[in-house]
Amino acid sequence: MNVAQSQEASLLAPALRKFQLLVRLQPEEVEALEHMLSRYARHLGQHDDLVSEGSPLQFVRIILSGWAYRYKMLEDGRRQILAFLLPGDFCDPNYFCLGHFDHSIGSITALSYAMVPATVYQQLLHDHPRIARVATVDTLLDLSIQREWTLNLGQRDAYERIAHLLCELYIRLHAIGLAENGKCAFPLTQSDLAEATGLSTVHVNRTLQALRAAGLITLTAKTLTIANLQALESTALFTSDYLHWDVGTSLTRNSSGPADGGGEGMIEAR
């Protein structure tokens, strides 16, 4: 393996790790994915749009490195961040089933992502049913996270809300090998946090100070340190159920259970 190849491998590592979390893949499936991802890899600077609302849906984009967010705006300019996208996250799995994009996706940091034409993508899924499963499970996971955000915005107060978001991000980063020992890179500004939690930036600032004063977090120089994750989780009323990280393992059990005959295509376009 030469230098270029190993650099490429390390670029893809977090994304592949995410996929393996959802479905345990065979070496040849990993290889097919690696091939596709590196073939269609692209780069983007920070604070730029990958996809804008209303775009037609002819590509499937997968984050390889860096952070991005989904967001939606109201006519009067108010903006809500709907989700954060980390390496291995699909921007738009299956969305080509719908007519148009109903929100936008922007980069937070400089970003690498794969932009795969829908036809190529569909062929890959057709050839590798277990990769298709990755895409499906990822969609369901997205849905589950979105529900948790609904709960977060509807029921938790500012303090719990921000704590919850920090827990989610840390745990998702940890799962793909981008956080360790309570420490992770954290490129969000307080104003990003505000738009994600539906709070004002001033209030986010004060709430972060409260979290710091409680000894729960350190957050400086784009690095988040969580002193005691369990303590943070309990103040946030956080449980990681909704991230469904038993899927990769439980699936083996599950799919051998019903013993369903033959491939059950879930999305067959016609």
Add this chain to the structure above:
Amino acid sequence: MNVAQSQEASLLAPALRKFQLLVRLQPEEVEALEHMLSRYARHLGQHDDLVSEGSPLQFVRIILSGWAYRYKMLEDGRRQILAFLLPGDFCDPNYFCLGHFDHSIGSITALSYAMVPATVYQQLLHDHPRIARVATVDTLLDLSIQREWTLNLGQRDAYERIAHLLCELYIRLHAIGLAENGKCAFPLTQSDLAEATGLSTVHVNRTLQALRAAGLITLTAKTLTIANLQALESTALFTSDYLHWDVGTSLTRNSSGPADGGGEGMIEAR
């Protein structure tokens, strides 16, 4: 057609109408669906759980008549309604891909629903790719609605928020033939509205009064009347894009476009 059959047909009508909205189905597909739905139909009283958090995922449930909601609770008892389910909505499409249910579903009114074993369901999807597409598009629609709720809770104030929810419900009901001339059945209590919008019941009460005072709605005796839908939409900053009701038609165009060879299975378990 005897009396029992015609009663049954009218029970299924709204759900079938919803499916047709998502994908234009052929008569034999409609028949296969009708057969399955009526074979596994069940009934449930009001204020009862269809599915509880943590349940294993061996069935697919589809609402046939009545209203239900998804909800999630925090340990301390706070509760958030995540979505309202109307006739034709899937409680759990594809969720059997995940290990366990991460929220609960309860009935609001007395309810009819089909409870189809996962194996039977998968067989149906396998035999009828376009029905599989209904399930997929429904999942994406669910996701889109969940995102709009995130925006609603994060950015809109109480007045806009409730107005937005009323718009969504009216339009969804209208699309399946359960609302006409600005009028529809409305079984939600103010406390349901509060749990859906993340507000207190008292504040919901006062906000509804404000909406009434502004001449936008009438809401009595479990009936909602919207005097001027356009006016309500504009105070709610509501646009119906996110409901994607161009899907059924645009799909014809879309799927004939890429001319993808063969069925691209999206979920093939193994």
Add this chain to the structure above:
DNA sequence: CGCCCTGTTGAGTTTTATCAATATTGGTGG
């Protein structure tokens, strides 16, 4: 008839937003 659920009202409090000013930081060009 009486009870429980739902809706309504008033008063007082808490949470969060707004506005405006000031500090800090990181990056950039001279």
Add this chain to the structure above:
DNA sequence: CCACCAATATTGATAAAACTCAACAGGGCG
């Protein structure tokens, strides 16, 4: 290397939005 700029973070004061508590009214139903 320093000076300057824009973006970000912080602070204080005040206002608005929403919540809590508590009481009461109405209506349907056993």
